Amino acid sequence: DARVTQTPRHKVTEMGQEVTMRCQPILGHNTVFWYRQTMMQGLELLAYFRNRAPLDDSGMPKDRFSAEMPDATLATLKIQPSEPRDSAVYFCASGLVAGGYYGYTFGSGTRLTVV
Amino acid sequence: KQEVTQIPAALSVPEGENLVLNCSFTDSAIYNLQWFRQDPGKGLTSLLLIQSSQREQTSGRLNASLDKSSGRSTLYIAASQPGDSATYLCAVRSGGYQKVTFGIGTKLQVIP
Numbered sequence: 244d245a246r247v248t249q250t251p252r253h254k255v256t257e258m259g260q261e262v263t264m265r266c267q268p269i270l271g272h273n274t275v276f277w278y279r280q281t282m283m284q285g286l287e288l289l290a291y292f293r294n295r296a297p298l299d300d301s302g303m304p305k306d307r308f309s310a311e312m313p314d315a316t317l318a319t320l321k322i323q324p325s326e327p328r329d330s331a332v333y334f335c336a337s338g339l340v341a342g343g344y345y346g347y348t349f350g351s352g353t354r355l356t357v358v
Numbered sequence: 359k360q361e362v363t364q365i366p367a368a369l370s371v372p373e374g375e376n377l378v379l380n381c382s383f384t385d386s387a388i389y390n391l392q393w394f395r396q397d398p399g400k401g402l403t404s405l406l407l408i409q410s411s412q413r414e415q416t417s418g419r420l421n422a423s424l425d426k427s428s429g430r431s432t433l434y435i436a437a438s439q440p441g442d443s444a445t446y447l448c449a450v451r452s453g454g455y456q457k458v459t460f461g462i463g464t465k466l467q468v469i470p
Contacts, residue, residue: 276458278460285460285461285462285463286447286449286460288457288458288459291457299457334401334402336402346392346404346407347392347402347404347449347458348404349394349401349402349403349404350401351400351401352400352401354399
């Protein structure tokens, strides 16, 4: 089965450090999403790419978060500097939008702990 | 702004029961609605996708219905099994950029 690959699976870092999370979308998918999941807020959309171009990153704290797609096989989410309130599970999802819409596939997530 | 609500937040049933999970959304102008399952510490697994023009979708013991005009969807699970225990999330795709908005989820426990 095709899958979305996220690395690392777990990350513990000290406050103030830079964190980079990576996502490899499914080959052929043209849409990539970054979500953050916490117990209190549930799943929150951080950023949304279509054909590698950012369409919407209004859910992302701009001062410390950045999301990019340097090529079609890699999406990155960076936090600099990290803060304890950034502790959450970060999910990447990819899908295909081409005339119709065919659903998402989620990665297994990166569990981030900022101490 | 689209808001998605799932009721109940948690549900505990004995094995073998049929059950219904509810999802409601505030903006009925949706492209589609998707039901996901999430096991503890894991990612999301897609269960069923209903396009806005459809009324329901079925997969095995699962049946999802969509009433766009009233802003509601239900996920029906027949003959529940302990392996069905998980959190079930409803996600709605809507808006100019076709954003996907998730509900908080319903945590289901099926007791053997």
